[in-house]
Amino acid sequence: MSLHIDEREDRVIATLDRPEKRNAIDQDMIDALHALCATLEENPRTLILTGSNGVFAAGADIAQLRDRTAADARKGINAMAFIRIRELPMPVIAAIDGYALGGGAELAYAADIRIATPTLKIGNPETGLGIIAAAGATWRLPEIVGEARASELLLTGRTLGADEALAWGLVSAVHPADEILDAANTIADRVAANDPLATQHTKRALRAAPAEHPAIEFELQAELFESASKYQRMTDFLERRARR
Template structure:
């Protein structure tokens, strides 16, 4: 039996591919278990994470066959929510490379990423209400933060699906790339991240994810740590020396 999440580990990044193409990469319990295991690894050894999907689809939703059999106790356990929160809170950036269908639980996993890019075939949205449930794994609070309250309400209450142009104009993705170049584009972003100081990147992500009530205090504490960092001194000295040589 194949693994639902195929993982390619590199020194400065990890590429995780949702790999259930026969189910259009629908997110089932085994996928959630694999995401938890991967998060545990990246919490212990922080690296940039690239999330993508096999077979021209990111994830067409949660596994409906499993969802149909879940009851109230399962809802209260927040099975998908817990995994997606963990993805969002990883120390280093998460890049979602989105091709084809990104629906329901698949969209909510994508919303948990820090950066999202797509392809012309992107179809993104939350049709849950048409199935008698709601988007309850992050969409109701992450979407307003990403696209604003009015557009989040439009998407979640109508259940409509956005194409690539709308997803780009709404800010759900930051760029559109040809399908065959999508992963290369994600690696280009990861390459840019890798050039920077990892601790400064982690602190920047932490501040970005902090609630409004923690600002500006959180920046003061994080910046104070960075100001005492040997890496800050090294990088700034190199910058000044390059300028002196011009």
């Protein structure tokens, strides 16, 4: 299997695992990601994405890309999988060790939270291969780092190291390689401590188009205001404060 799945009660850890190809994303991996998304759409849990052997994903599988046609391009093979990951109900955390290039970078961009190791190399060299970054970079990267920086990265094809990616806000933290998965699980623990529906509604509001605000927040909050969990959590908070 090119995608190793570790299912837990409140999270799933998915490890890209094609070490002989530096975890390059091929059709089998895309199919496995779709199957994983189906599971998480049915039973929402936080998803941690990571890679094996010190690499997140060195890109899409070039041997497969070379043989793809215009009809394949119009199917958005990688893009549709990454869109589905982005739209998962619960947060997606990318724990990025080493290379995250091309399609690997675009998979990372689809996450809600990105953390990395000091060996991070992230970017989109697609134009050097005669194609564009068509699986999310051209619209997600400007949202993450701003239009000017996204334009520089995509038009030059250069990569960022960990320090620059952190300074640009492309990743939110840098951890040693032997601590990156623990750090991702710590984030997942914080998510798990919160109300699941409130977390899902927060993600929906974050992803909403500008024209949807503030109406979407009002409707999502209205549902939460009627929930038993909201009443119980606030009651517990007030009782803890009263005991101090």
